[in-house]
Amino acid sequence: MLYNRKKHHLENSLPKSIHSTQPxxxxxxxxxxxxxxxxxxxxxxxxxxxxxxxxxxxxxxxxxxxxxxxxxxxxxxxxxxxxxxxxxxxxxxxxxxxxxxxxxxxxxxxxxxxxxxxxxxxxxxxxxxxxxxxxxxxxxxxxxxxxxxxxxxxxxxxxxxxxxxxxxxxxxxxxxxxxxxxxxxxxxxxxxxxxxxxxxxxxxxxxxxxxxxxxxxxxxxxxxxxxxxxxxQPPWAKINWLLSKLEADSGLTVQSISPSQIDNPGEIYHERICRLGEHLITEMEEFYRRFYHQDLPQIPNQPFITRLHRLLDTGLKIAEQYFDVPAQGNFIDRCRRLEEAGWNYIYRDDIPDINSLPPLKRGLADWIAEEADLRMQHMRIVESFVAITENYLKEEPSSDRFAETALLMYDMLTRIQNSTLPGRPRLGLxxxxxxxxxxxxxxxxxxxxxxxxxxxxxxxxxxxxxxxxxxxxxxx
Structure with missing residues (x-):
């Protein structure tokens, strides 16, 4: 009940998808x-x-x-x-x-x-x-x-x-x-x-x-x-709660752990995050295969980070093809160019007065703005994962790093479910x-x-x- 109330508050406070052209x-x-x-x-x-x-x-x-x-x-x-x-x-x-x-x-x-x-x-x-x-x-x-x-x-x-x-x-x-x-x-x-x-x-x-x-x-x-x-204080209990929510929201069986395991910074949290990450990548790969006709072959035993980078590249390519933007530079460079391309479709410098447009042109401008905002969502998801590395959790399996990774996954699922800007839960002071x-x-x-x-x-x-x-x- 507590989470539902928070969710309702966020849905009424955060900006939604854009449906019309903007000044x-x-x-x-x-x-x-x-x-x-x-x-x-x-x-x-x-x-x-x-x-x-x-x-x-x-x-x-x-x-x-x-x-x-x-x-x-x-x-x-x-x-x-x-x-x-x-x-x-x-x-x-x-x-x-x-x-x-x-x-x-x-x-x-x-x-x-x-x-x-x-x-x-x-x-x-x-x-x-x-x-x-x-x-x-x-x-x-x-x-x-x-x-x-x-x-x-x-x-x-x-x-x-x-x-x-x-x-x-x-x-x-x-x-x-x-x-x-x-x-x-x-x-x-x-x-x-x-x-x-x-x-x-x-x-x-x-x-x-x-x-x-x-x-x-x-x-x-x-x-x-x-x-x-x-x-x-290490927020292991909150991390467990957040991972349980992410597992449920993504369609996985929630992996319950005993009270004695909640504060255990051992392999169990690493395994849950890896399991969740693998599932999210698999779901997104199928999404892009089926609805965007992308060639994402299933390669047995392919490393997690390789699959992630291929998926990020795919999401950016889809947006780049729409905006006719060259795929140059690293992921961050490509995200920046896509953001500017999308804004040029939404926030129209070439229209002196939006309200003076005839209905046909206004309708077309709104159509372009709405589609541009949707295409930019591919880039927004990529933005959340540009810094992910294969060994970040293994090098230092701390509650801080587990929390960072879980919150990035939360950002992704929330962007897909609700709004363009996720409201993060607070895991601790x-x-x-x-x-x-x-x-x-x-x-x-x-x-x-x-x-x-x-x-x-x-x-x-x-x-x-x-x-x-x-x-x-x-x-x-």
Whole structure:
């Protein structure tokens, strides 16, 4: 009964599938307001602790930082006009921006006091957020983000000129630093860093160039920051409940376990997740074979991860064929391009006034928008599983990793059953560890790459690789 009530609440709170064409997604200019920021800071502990919206799982009761004094020293040098820097933070969960706000508003000032580092308010940063967040959260989020320093970006666009120009100007000239999640989106894993997008490195090199053109002496840095979530108490009973629900919803016999086995982090949970994963892949393979006429031969003893990757590729190909988008790059790259292609069919920049369309054209536009939204669901399912690896659970069979994997499966089943945005169940209270890494000098790399254009491109690529390595080292 409890779950049914929650389910009813979610169904009446979350956005449903799109059935009509929509106005274009306009750029939301940043309009920083210190008063709004201060109000956010006051409310932050409550927001972190309690779930205020179905899409916000929250339940964070403790946040601690390692090496926060590094950021305190960087802010001191920034405020003295000696450096510019960008915070490149990991993005495993939707709560990451709240955790970063807590880091900058509470933990960095605390570290500054402990190390007798004098700082001026505000200790804050501009940040880049994905424009689509306002679609599932509501227009209020765009209003709020703009007033606490946010810059929206269309991820899939080859060049989002206005967003890039704004971020570039803020990096070089803003009164506070800027923060970016170089993974481009959440992957649901505290222990895996997704492939980084090249935008952070490019912003760094642009900032150096802009400073050089203005004869300014500041040194430019990128600071890697890792965010990891842990449950305060291992939520084995909740994981058992969630797996039982997923088994029932997917048509499997629920695998009951005895009370003595519930808190046993042994093979039983691993076996259940593998059994459920195999079943879901088999069902989806048959779905694509029968209704989308895909050639998915049944190969005996084929490794699980091979089947999963083949299935993800199939889902993306179906959407790519519809939108006429080339299948280039890794899964994340392909998801980004498909998202932008779908938005171009739904949020029509080419229609000045939707309401002025004659009924025929309006009907056709609505038809295209609805079908585009359905085709994008293939990509949304793929998004949930891009970071899955074969050995993630075997390497560390912890309750945290079992919970992450089970919740990703929940996302998939909920997307198929109900809405475009699943409301996750809360499995337990969580604590967060934020680790600040050593700053990476962009200026030094830029100076060494001025011989030719090829050297500059290689330097940007190497910077992205080194940032990836730095983030991976911070979580290991």
């Amino acid at each position: 274009p997604l306009k750029f939301i200019p940043q309009n920083f307001n210190p008063l709004i920021l201060q109000m956010m800071r006051w409310c932050l502990p409550f927001i972190l602790r309690f779930r205020t919206r179905p899409w916000l799982t929250a339940g964070v009761v403790k946040i601690e930082a390692e090496n926060a004094e590094i950021l305190a020293e960087l802010y001191q040098q920034f405020q003295a006009g000696k450096i510019r820097f960008l915070i490149a933070f990991r993005h495993p969960e939707v709560e990451d921006p709240l955790c970063m706000l807590y880091l900058l508003s509470r933990l960095v000032p605390k570290a500054a006091r402990q190390h007798q580092i004098n700082l001026q308010e505000p200790i804050h940063s501009h940040f880049i957020y994905e424009r689509g967040m306002t679609l599932w959260a509501g227009n209020w989020l765009g209003w709020l983000f703009s007033r606490v320093g946010g810059v929206p970006v269309r991820r899939g666009r080859r060049v989002d000129k206005l967003a890039i120009q704004t971020a570039r100007d803020l990096f070089a000239n803003g009164k506070i630093p800027i923060a970016v999640a170089p993974e481009g989106g959440t992957n649901g894993h505290s222990g895996i860093v997704s492939p980084l997008e090249p935008g952070v490195a490019q912003l760094g090199f642009w900032c150096v160039e802009d400073l050089q053109k203005s004869d300014r002496p500041e040194t430019v840095f990128i600071v890697p920051v890792a965010i990891q979530y842990r449950y305060v 969580r604590q967060v560890k934020i680790t600040v890494g050593e700053p990476i000098s962009v200026t030094e790399r830029w100076e060494k790459s001025q011989n030719n254009r090829h050297a500059a491109r290689q330097a940007a690529s190497n910077l992205t690789k080194d940032l990836q390595t730095a983030l991976e080292n911070l979580i290991n």
